[in-house]
Amino acid sequence: MLSFRTQGYNGYSVKYSPYFDNKLAVATAANFGLVGNGRLYVLSIQANGQIANDLYFDTQDGLFDIAWSEMHENHVVTANGDGSVKLFDITVPKFPIMQWKEHQREVFSTAWNLAEKTTFASSSWDGTIKIWSPNRKQSLMTLQAGKPQFQNNCAYQATFSPHNPNMLMSVNANGHVQLWDTRRPDPEVADFIGHGGAETLCCDWNKYRSTVVATGGVDKMIKLWDFRMVPTKDSTPMAVPQAAPVPLNQFIGHDFAVRRVVWSPHDGCELLSCSYDMTARVWHDQTDPNTRICRFKNHSKSKVFNQHREFVVGGDYSLWGEPGWAATTGWDEMVYIWDSKRL
Amino acid sequence: MERLSQVQTHLTSASRGGVQAAKQKNPDDVVIVAAYRTAITKGGKGLFKDLKSDEILYKFTKKFLEKVNVDPAKIGDVACGNVLNKGAGATEHRAAVLAAGIPDSVPFIAINRQCSSSLTAVNDIANKILAGQIDIGYACGVESMTSHYGPGALAEISPNLKKDVNAKKCEIPMGITNENIADKYHIDRKVQDEFAAASYNKAERSIELGLFKDEILPVEVEVTEEEENDDDEEDSKVVKKTVIVDTDSGPRKGVSPQSLAKIRPAFKKTGSTHAGNSSQVSDGASGALLARRDVAEKLGLPIVGKYVAYRVLGVPPEIMGVGPGYAIPQVLEATGLKVDDVSVYEINEAFAAQALFSIHKVGIDINKVNPRGGAIALGHPLAATGTRQLATLLRELKTGEIGVTSMCLGTGMGAAAVFVKE
Numbered sequence: 001m002l003s004f005r006t007q008g009y010n011g012y013s014v015k016y017s018p019y020f021d022n023k024l025a026v027a028t029a030a031n032f033g034l035v036g037n038g039r040l041y042v043l044s045i046q047a048n049g050q051i052a053n054d055l056y057f058d059t060q061d062g063l064f065d066i067a068w069s070e071m072h073e074n075h076v077v078t079a080n081g082d083g084s085v086k087l088f089d090i091t092v093p094k095f096p097i098m099q100w101k102e103h104q105r106e107v108f109s110t111a112w113n114l115a116e117k118t119t120f121a122s123s124s125w126d127g128t129i130k131i132w133s134p135n136r137k138q139s140l141m142t143l144q145a146g147k148p149q150f151q152n153n154c155a156y157q158a159t160f161s162p163h164n165p166n167m168l169m170s171v172n173a174n175g176h177v178q179l180w181d182t183r184r185p186d187p188e189v190a191d192f193i194g195h196g197g198a199e200t201l202c203c204d205w206n207k208y209r210s211t212v213v214a215t216g217g218v219d220k221m222i223k224l225w226d227f228r229m230v231p232t233k234d235s236t237p238m239a240v241p242q243a244a245p246v247p248l249n250q251f252i253g254h255d256f257a258v259r260r261v262v263w264s265p266h267d268g269c270e271l272l273s274c275s276y277d278m279t280a281r282v283w284h285d286q287t288d289p290n291t292r293i294c295r296f297k298n299h300s301k302s303k304v305f306n307q308h309r310e311f312v313v314g315g316d317y318s319l320w321g322e323p324g325w326a327a328t329t330g331w332d333e334m335v336y337i338w339d340s341k342r343l
Numbered sequence: 344m345e346r347l348s349q350v351q352t353h354l355t356s357a358s359r360g361g362v363q364a365a366k367q368k369n370p371d372d373v374v375i376v377a378a379y380r381t382a383i384t385k386g387g388k389g390l391f392k393d394l395k396s397d398e399i400l401y402k403f404t405k406k407f408l409e410k411v412n413v414d415p416a417k418i419g420d421v422a423c424g425n426v427l428n429k430g431a432g433a434t435e436h437r438a439a440v441l442a443a444g445i446p447d448s449v450p451f452i453a454i455n456r457q458c459s460s461s462l463t464a465v466n467d468i469a470n471k472i473l474a475g476q477i478d479i480g481y482a483c484g485v486e487s488m489t490s491h492y493g494p495g496a497l498a499e500i501s502p503n504l505k506k507d508v509n510a511k512k513c514e515i516p517m518g519i520t521n522e523n524i525a526d527k528y529h530i531d532r533k534v535q536d537e538f539a540a541a542s543y544n545k546a547e548r549s550i551e552l553g554l555f556k557d558e559i560l561p562v563e564v565e566v567t568e569e570e571e572n573d574d575d576e577e578d579s580k581v582v583k584k585t586v587i588v589d590t591d592s593g594p595r596k597g598v599s600p601q602s603l604a605k606i607r608p609a610f611k612k613t614g615s616t617h618a619g620n621s622s623q624v625s626d627g628a629s630g631a632l633l634a635r636r637d638v639a640e641k642l643g644l645p646i647v648g649k650y651v652a653y654r655v656l657g658v659p660p661e662i663m664g665v666g667p668g669y670a671i672p673q674v675l676e677a678t679g680l681k682v683d684d685v686s687v688y689e690i691n692e693a694f695a696a697q698a699l700f701s702i703h704k705v706g707i708d709i710n711k712v713n714p715r716g717g718a719i720a721l722g723h724p725l726a727a728t729g730t731r732q733l734a735t736l737l738r739e740l741k742t743g744e745i746g747v748t749s750m751c752l753g754t755g756m757g758a759a760a761v762f763v764k765e
Contacts, residue, residue, distance in 0.1 A: 197369025
């Protein structure tokens with residue numbers, strides 16, 4: 001296990017570079033992200049096992065998420081507390097090379113389009129998801145994730161499908177999970193309540209099973225869904241009841257809300273989760289895809305990473321390292337790099 | 344600091360069960376948009392005596408739909424409780440709701456789970472909303488005990504089955520089951536009469552204060568009266584009059600334990616159960632409109648309460664009245680609530696002894712039970728009681744308070760449900 005301290009800044013997100021096997025970016029915020037500055041750390045793992053801080057960028061408000069560019073090895077985009085989205089080049093110190101101010105409130109997530117690579121998405125407390133191109137000054141598209149009848153429409157996370165460049169999913173404070181297809185005039189394909197109406201904080205697409213996704217919520221649960229089992233707006237011409245479809249599986253074990261879920265890039269059944277209960281966990285989905293009968297007992301297995309001493313908020317799998325290598329960060333100002341196989 | 348309160352909600356709203364979870368407002372909650380009832384009239388002589396149950400339900404539902412500004416075509420299902428009609432009123436009550444203005448595209452189910460029928464209808468609708476089958480549903484119950492109560496109201500058990508000791512127990516008259524409870528748990532007549540008198544006094548006071556005005560939908564009824572001519576019987580005229588039924592006719596004024604002490608036991612010569620400390624034979628209807636919270640909000644429907652949970656269980660048929668004593672703990676356990684977390688208990692007073700047993704078994708503060716009187720004073724139109732209790736409960740509770748409705752069921756069951764006033 002390797003560690004790095006982001007002194008004075010509390011971690012919100014950590015991501016491995018898709019280009020360099022030893023580079024990571026960490027989004028942090030002072031004062032637990034409640035008020036104050038943010039800092040983007042760029043770290044590299046040295047051959048001697050030390051983690052070096054290559055450089056950092058200071059921002060005027062907390063950073064809540066980051067995404068590495070899939071088409072330029074030095075570019076990182078950040079989600080900022082002041083509602084801006086900033087693009088940094090790690091060879092150009094101090095300032096961002098681009099920034100966009102369209103969101104009306106805190107931006108909570110950023111995600112690069114893995115299939116098409118020229119666009120990225122952001123989601124915000126203002127209830128919108130925006131799709132951007134680094135080459136354009138304005139957003140390409142705005143998706144209205146919030147609904148006027150709800151009090152809190154914060155879109156906690158939006159993320160592109162790794163299988164289809166036009167598909168996104170998003171999760172919201174109003175408890176709704178949404179599926180989007182940007183090719184359609186009405187892009188919202190499906191909408192359901194996933195966690196019994198509890199705030200849903202995070203989501204990720206499975207990298208091997210193109211219709212399978214995971215969501216995590218304030219109800220402490222992680223649920224796996226197959227979008228083929230979710231009624232879409234097209235499939236039922238009558239009003240679609242938005243109650244939850246049946247999940248494929250659910251992972252129960254966290255003692256507090258689940259802040260992040262990430263599927264392994266190497267194993268379609270392995271999932272990393274981070275929680276307010278100060279642990280990160282690695283889960284193995286043991287449901288048999290051929291017998292999809294929902295009995296959740298003994299259909300999952302988890303291992304616990306419990307080095308963190310505060311809320312664990314960000315995590316990622318190493319893409320180029322050994323399968324199972326992972327990085328996590330949290331409010332204890334620590335970044336840990338660890339091997340989930342050795343837990 | 345909105346960011347701080349956001350993190351706080353992530354940490355605190357995760358409680359599974361307990362007061363917080365019950366009161367929590369989630370978009371997929373089942374909420375109560377409205378709950379009303381008719382006045383309850385005495386069986387055989389009240390103002391509903393000339394109406395069959397379908398007509399009572401028709402008049403009530405018509406008023407209900409006028410009162411609640413909902414497009415009837417948006418109702419996904421109607422569940423109607425009824426105990427005494429043949430086939431639980433599946434035909435005539437479907438007819439009644441159609442006549443009242445619910446379109447024929449809305450389906451209908453007749454439910455008979457004895458005295459909990461309309462509470463079970465609420466649960467049926469709530470479960471369909473939770474399962475995503477419907478968005479909005481109408482749960483109701485109606486009973487004309489005038490028309491259907493009496494000898495022959497209950498089906499016979501086949502002679503062969505009667506040889507089975509447990510099967511035979513299902514035939515025990517309700518009054519005898521209460522005598523069994525009074526004997527077994529040593530509940531003497533004095534405390535039963537005190538409880539019954541209190542029910543009358545509470546109901547009398549509530550009517551004087553107009554506390555039932557909001558929950559009762561007044562309906563017009565045509566009554567025929569014979570004006571008797573003293574001299575010649577042939578001259579007696581039949582006069583038709585339209586009267587508005589808006590007040591319960593069950594409660595008597597000035598009832599005291601002493602006045603009840605004079606009444607003779609009804610079921611056993613040496614018994615303690617009598618007309619004054621048992622529920623009355625009555626006619627009436629009641630109903631509630633339920634919806635998923637986000638649908639209610641979208642359609643701008645009012646939200647008066649939240650459905651939290653319902654449980655039903657079986658008890659020995661020969662002491663069927665103990666039902667609430669077991670059903671209430673079960674529903675409280677399921678919701679993680681403690682007895683004292685609940686502000687008001689509406690426990691059906693089928694008989695004083697069984698109600699007292701249940702109250703003491705659960706350990707409920709008796710001041711929290713039926714604060715506006717119960718079935719001993721108001722009457723017990725069997726299948727209408729569940730949503731009648733709900734309508735009353737939601738007007739007794741203050742916003743944010745938790746309430747429980749419960750009742751015993753003939754043939755040995757207890758049902759209980761938890762609601763939150765919003």
